Amino acid sequence: MNAHRRQLISLAHPVYFSLLASVAAGIINTVWVSRLGGPAVAAVAVATTTENVLLGIALVFGSGTTVLVAHARGAGNPAAVRAAVRGGWALYALVTPVVIALGLLLREPLARVVLGGDGPAVPLATAYFAIALPGIAVFFAQTLLDGILKGAGDTRTPMRLALLANGLILVADPFAIHLYGVQGAAATTVLCRCVALGAGLLALRRNALLREAARFPAPFSPRRTLATGLPMAADFTVRQTGALALVAIVARLGVTAVAAYSIAYKVLYVATMAFYAVRQAAAIHTAHTRGAGHDERRAIGRQAVLVSGTAGLTAAVLLAVSAPWVMAAFGAGPEVAHQGVLFLRSVGPYLVLMACFIALGGVFEGSGGAPLLLRVTLLGTAVQLPLAYALSGLGLPGVCLALALAMALQCGLLGWRAARQEGSGVSLVRAA
Numbered sequence: 475m476n477a478h479r480r481q482l483i484s485l486a487h488p489v490y491f492s493l494l495a496s497v498a499a500g501i502i503n504t505v506w507v508s509r510l511g512g513p514a515v516a517a518v519a520v521a522t523t524t525e526n527v528l529l530g531i532a533l534v535f536g537s538g539t540t541v542l543v544a545h546a547r548g549a550g551n552p553a554a555v556r557a558a559v560r561g562g563w564a565l566y567a568l569v570t571p572v573v574i575a576l577g578l579l580l581r582e583p584l585a586r587v588v589l590g591g592d593g594p595a596v597p598l599a600t601a602y603f604a605i606a607l608p609g610i611a612v613f614f615a616q617t618l619l620d621g622i623l624k625g626a627g628d629t630r631t632p633m634r635l636a637l638l639a640n641g642l643i644l645v646a647d648p649f650a651i652h653l654y655g656v657q658g659a660a661a662t663t664v665l666c667r668c669v670a671l672g673a674g675l676l677a678l679r680r681n682a683l684l685r686e687a688a689r690f691p692a693p694f695s696p697r698r699t700l701a702t703g704l705p706m707a708a709d710f711t712v713r714q715t716g717a718l719a720l721v722a723i724v725a726r727l728g729v730t731a732v733a734a735y736s737i738a739y740k741v742l743y744v745a746t747m748a749f750y751a752v753r754q755a756a757a758i759h760t761a762h763t764r765g766a767g768h769d770e771r772r773a774i775g776r777q778a779v780l781v782s783g784t785a786g787l788t789a790a791v792l793l794a795v796s797a798p799w800v801m802a803a804f805g806a807g808p809e810v811a812h813q814g815v816l817f818l819r820s821v822g823p824y825l826v827l828m829a830c831f832i833a834l835g836g837v838f839e840g841s842g843g844a845p846l847l848l849r850v851t852l853l854g855t856a857v858q859l860p861l862a863y864a865l866s867g868l869g870l871p872g873v874c875l876a877l878a879l880a881m882a883l884q885c886g887l888l889g890w891r892a893a894r895q896e897g898s899g900v901s902l903v904r905a906a
Contacts, residue, residue, distance in 0.1 A: 478759070478777040485755035486748075486781070488629040492620075492636035493747040506651050507659055514656050517598035520585060521606055521660070524577075525613065530711040531573060532614045535565040535696075536621035538703020540754075541839060543625025544761030547683060555683060557692035558625070558699070562618050565696035565703075570614050577607040602660045609664030612671055619674040624758055626683045631674070639670035705844035709835075709851050716855040723862050724873060731870055734801075734813030741800055741818070742825070745789035749829045752782040753836035760840025771841055775892065778833040786829025790822030813870055820874035827881040834888055846891065854884035 507518045539562030546554035577584075581603035585596045616639075620632040643666045650658030678684055717739075724735045756778040763770050793800070797818035801811040838847045858880035865872035 476777055478774050479781060481759050482752060482755045482774070482777055482781055485627075485629050485758055486751040488633035489624075489754050490748050490751035492633040493751060494744070495633075495636045495640045497743055497747070498640070506647050507656065510651065510655055513593065513595035513598055516595040517585075517602055517656055518659060520595070520599045521602045524584070524603075525606070525610075527711075527714065528573065528577075528610060528613075529617070530707050530714065531569060532617040533707040533710055534703040535562045535569065535614075535699055536617040536703070537706040537757075537839070538562065538565075538621075538699040538701075539618060540621040540625040541702050541706075541757060541761050541844075542698060543622055544627075544758050544840065546687075547626060548762040552683075552687040553690035553692055555626075555687035556690050557695070559622055559684065559687065560692050560694045561696050561699040562622065564694040565699045566614055566618050568696060570611050573614075574607055574610055577603065577610065581607060598656050602656045605657055605660035605664060609660070609667065612664060612667045616667055616671050616674065619671065619678060622678065622684070623674075623681065624754065625761070626681055627758065627762065628677075628681065629755070629758075631677045635670045635674050635677075638673060639666050642666035642669060702842075702844070705848045706839055709844070709848045712848070712851050712855055716858060719859055720862060720873070723859065723866055724870070726863075726866055727869060730809045731813050733810045734817060735870065735873075737801065737810070738814045738817045738821070741793070742821070745786065745793075745825060746828065746832075748785045748789075749782050749832040752778055752785070752829075752833045753839070756833055756836025757840035760837045771837055772892075775834055775837040778836055779830045782829040782833030783826060786826040790825045793818045793825075794822055817870040817874060820871040821877070824874055824878040824881055827878060827885050831881060831885045831888060834885075834892065838888070838892075847888070850884050850887050850891075853887070854880050857883055 507514050539558055542558035542561070543555055546552075546558055582596070582600045585599035585603065586592060616635070620635070623629070623631050643662055646662045646666060647659060650662040652658070654661065721732065721735070725732050756774060760771060760774050763774070797815040798811065800818065801814040835847050838844060858876060861880055862873050862876035865876045868875070
């Protein structure tokens with residue numbers, strides 16, 4: 475097996491399983507909360523969706539620190555490793571109190587706006603926020619800690635920490651929810667994350683690279699972390715916003731289409747998380763080999779696209795074959811199941827193209843080209859939404875066609891730019 479491919483798979487598979495554990499815990503948590511009734515489910519859904527949005531903020535210092543630590547490790551510069559770590563913690567300390575304070579201040583108006591009035595779910599969501607928002611400090615710290623370890627080349631420890639936290643949540647949630655309702659769900663999540671964070675801090679102290687780096691003086695400067703992480707966080711936020719806007723476009727097709735789309739999109743997470751795992755692996759590996767030259771980056775890019783593209787093609791085939799059974803497993807009615815099967819059998823080209831784009835994006839992130847990647851994502855989203863609106867008359871297959879065409883444009887632009895820069899000998903860092 476190609477050395478780059480072997481390294482990418484070694485880095486990516488722990489990331490994938492940690493992402494999968496988080497999604498599985500979220501689904502099972504929703505099942506337990508559903509026993510409290512519809513308002514409780516709506517309240518927790520609002521809170522967890524808000525946390526997904528806040529993840530975009532955490533990625534500023536989480537992903538930024540990953541890339542900077544990986545660069546310093548690749549350059550064999552322990553002082554730069556420590557500077558990157560301290561910069562990440564400094565930015566965390568600046569951002570986190572502001573996010574928590576604003577969240578607590580606006581928690582009730584936010585719940586009302588999202589839930590559309592003063593229904594029974596509003597006080598439940600507000601009560602959940604009262605516990606979950608201070609817990610954002612733990613969530614953000616865990617994101618940064620994972621970023622530091624990944625930058626140091628250790629993706630297995632973050633996987634173990636995710637399995638620990640989510641495993642504890644799965645065990646404790648039924649009891650906490652039975653005794654304290656939605657507030658019990660919030661408290662369990664925060665407390666179990668605290669346990670994982672404590673274990674992660676011990677892992678940081680034991681990491682050989684970080685122990686060596688701790689002996690060198692370094693400033694508490696968050697500027698480089700902010701400059702590095704902001705484009706990556708913005709890319710994530712743009713994609714989340716585009717996905718939300720796409721739901722509104724699908725809503726034009728009726729409630730049945732929305733229900734089918736919602737179920738099918740959850741199923742797609744199993745595949746798309748693999749693409750993002752390869753992306754993280756490609757960013758880390760590229761940063762570690764940053765001084766190796768253009769040929770090395772091109773080789774990493776090819777292998778990343780091969781690994782992720784293979785995963786995308788496999789997922790497309792499996793979903794096309796198993797679509798009826800997948801929809802049945804979610805208890806979808808005949809009409810919803812029919813629409814969901816159409817979507818899952820039409821989304822294959824988009825999945826394969828997305829896999830290639832996401833993976834190649836990791837090479838850009840690892841070599842300092844995240845601003846360029848953000849511009850391509852912005853353009854792709856700007857094309858995708860009106861195209862989906864125009865083709866929605868064809869139903870969900872039309873939406874899938876719009877997704878595939880917009881992603882083909884993004885793949886073409888990113889591949890062309892990479893080939894142009896490599897051919898001219900211009901580094902991604904300077905070009906971005």
